[in-house]
Amino acid sequence: MAIISGTPGNDSLEGTPGKDIIDRNLGRDTVYGRDGNDSIVARDDDIEGDELYGGNGNDTVIGSSGDDWIEGGDGDDFLSGVRTEFTDGGNDTIYGGAGNDRIQGQQGADELYGGAGNDTIFGDGQTVNTGNNDDTIHGDDGDDELYGDAGSDLIYGGADHDKVYGGSGNDTLHGDAGNDSLYGGAGNDLIYGGSDRDFLYGGSGLDTLYGGTGPDVFHAEGYATTIADFNATEGVGDNNINNNDFVDLSAFYNATTLAQWNAAHPANQFSTPLAWLRYEQSTGVLTSAGGLRIFSDYNVANDTGNLLSENLLSAENTAVPCFARGTMIATAAGEAPVEFLRVGDMVQTRDNGMQPIRWIGSRKLSASELQAMPSLRPIRIAAGALGSGLPVEDLMVSPQHRILVRSKIAQKMFDAQEVLVAAKQLVLLDGFDIADDIQEVEYFHILFDQHEIVISNGAETESLYTGAEALKSVGTAAAREILSLFPQLADPEYVAVPARFLTSGRQARKMGIRHQQNRHPLVVLHHC
Numbered sequence: 001m002a003i004i005s006g007t008p009g010n011d012s013l014e015g016t017p018g019k020d021i022i023d024r025n026l027g028r029d030t031v032y033g034r035d036g037n038d039s040i041v042a043r044d045d046d047i048e049g050d051e052l053y054g055g056n057g058n059d060t061v062i063g064s065s066g067d068d069w070i071e072g073g074d075g076d077d078f079l080s081g082v083r084t085e086f087t088d089g090g091n092d093t094i095y096g097g098a099g100n101d102r103i104q105g106q107q108g109a110d111e112l113y114g115g116a117g118n119d120t121i122f123g124d125g126q127t128v129n130t131g132n133n134d135d136t137i138h139g140d141d142g143d144d145e146l147y148g149d150a151g152s153d154l155i156y157g158g159a160d161h162d163k164v165y166g167g168s169g170n171d172t173l174h175g176d177a178g179n180d181s182l183y184g185g186a187g188n189d190l191i192y193g194g195s196d197r198d199f200l201y202g203g204s205g206l207d208t209l210y211g212g213t214g215p216d217v218f219h220a221e222g223y224a225t226t227i228a229d230f231n232a233t234e235g236v237g238d239n240n241i242n243n244n245d246f247v248d249l250s251a252f253y254n255a256t257t258l259a260q261w262n263a264a265h266p267a268n269q270f271s272t273p274l275a276w277l278r279y280e281q282s283t284g285v286l287t288s289a290g291g292l293r294i295f296s297d298y299n300v301a302n303d304t305g306n307l308l309s310e311n312l313l314s315a316e317n318t319a320v321p322c323f324a325r326g327t328m329i330a331t332a333a334g335e336a337p338v339e340f341l342r343v344g345d346m347v348q349t350r351d352n353g354m355q356p357i358r359w360i361g362s363r364k365l366s367a368s369e370l371q372a373m374p375s376l377r378p379i380r381i382a383a384g385a386l387g388s389g390l391p392v393e394d395l396m397v398s399p400q401h402r403i404l405v406r407s408k409i410a411q412k413m414f415d416a417q418e419v420l421v422a423a424k425q426l427v428l429l430d431g432f433d434i435a436d437d438i439q440e441v442e443y444f445h446i447l448f449d450q451h452e453i454v455i456s457n458g459a460e461t462e463s464l465y466t467g468a469e470a471l472k473s474v475g476t477a478a479a480r481e482i483l484s485l486f487p488q489l490a491d492p493e494y495v496a497v498p499a500r501f502l503t504s505g506r507q508a509r510k511m512g513i514r515h516q517q518n519r520h521p522l523v524v525l526h527h528c
Helices: 255-264 273-283 367-372 408-414 468-473 476-485 505-517
Strands: 002-005 012-014 020-023 030-032 039-041 051-053 060-062 069-071 078-080 093-095 102-104 111-113 120-122 136-138 145-147 154-156 163-165 172-174 181-183 190-192 199-201 208-210 217-219 293-299 304-307 328-331 334-337 346-349 353-356 359-365 379-381 395-397 402-406 418-422 432-434 441-447 453-456 459-462
Touching (some): 346 453, 359 476, 408 418, 418 505, 441 476
Parallel strands (some): 002 020, 012 030, 020 039, 051 069, 060 078, 078 102, 093 111, 102 120, 111 136, 136 154, 145 163, 154 172, 163 181, 172 190, 181 199, 190 208, 199 217
Antiparallel strands (some): 293 304, 328 346, 328 453, 359 441, 379 395, 379 432, 402 418, 402 459, 453 459
């Protein structure tokens, strides 16, 4: 190992092919580490600045209080503009080069470039209070971690998947290519995701977020953030939140906050959190989300742009549920909570278009009744459990309520591509569970002129089937009311016609097991 020292003048020092310690003196020096794991340390009190080149190997290069030029070269280097404990650093330019480098600009308005490799870069050192100058940081290639810390920093993630932290100050962050995560921190930040799927966090302050191309995720944190380019058309409609722009607003618009809003605004009430969200979007500001604004395109220079149409906001791109309570049913007027439906309302059916409700009733089971009759506990079908993104929200049904299954397995077993299966027969499948956590439940029954397939939380399920067992389930008073509407049901020889083949319990369980074993969805959508 060689120890090489400079003079008080302007020196040019070159290391050996091995491991060197190069300790230069005052003056503007040029130091080449060459091969080996070198340690190059400038004088703290040298205000002239140096040119320091680590060369190959895992080098440690520390600059002076002047304006230094530092290049790490190949290898996993540690590069710093000045020693951490020193309080006066210059405006340094540092290039990490190839390898997984750790770079600290320290004090001064530094320009930092990671180069190839997975680098970690701090604009002002490892702690926020070490400096407050305006740094420029380039991550370049590799999965980098870039920290602006204090000051108004300009940071470019470069290629690959980077994590970029602006810190305090009014920062401008660019994710560039790759799936990046960008955190503005405190201050009024301007964040550009770039290409691919980026995650954008504004933090506190008046931030502006541009996702760029690709399906991006914007985080609403209760501040007056501006989302500048929300794309509410690409990837939307398949109930998959991972291929479209997404902002989770469910913390602000949900059943609890909706109830609070409705109580405080008796003259301006909404039936669903989504309807409330859309109303606020139409005003230009999501007041209930801290003043968030959502634009389809926006010019930050003059604070103008086109607000996103409120009708393009959905559960798929905001996670705001379409219902306050109960199941959402597709009707002529759009989706409506089942408890809001009335006789005569037109409901969308699979086979016969819009059909009027002839009778609707409900049965509420208390906690004590559910405890006494656990077989009546509802079945919870998790969002997406049927396949093809269905249902779009968790669906709660009675154990006997039948769900439409459409698959090749159903075709092979029953010679019918579509069959109806009682929910309780599917509890062995992933995403189908007995809802043991609820205290009480209210079941709703909808009756049409004939057995129909309706749309419930996006999934196809049956209406009330007027067989003998179904009439028993609605209670004596309701059964009498139904018989007054459909007297033919009292005929012992009457046989109700089902909308699809009704599978028996044993057959249904066997079919469910085959779907589980073959990892085949219960519902395969038709394709044109």
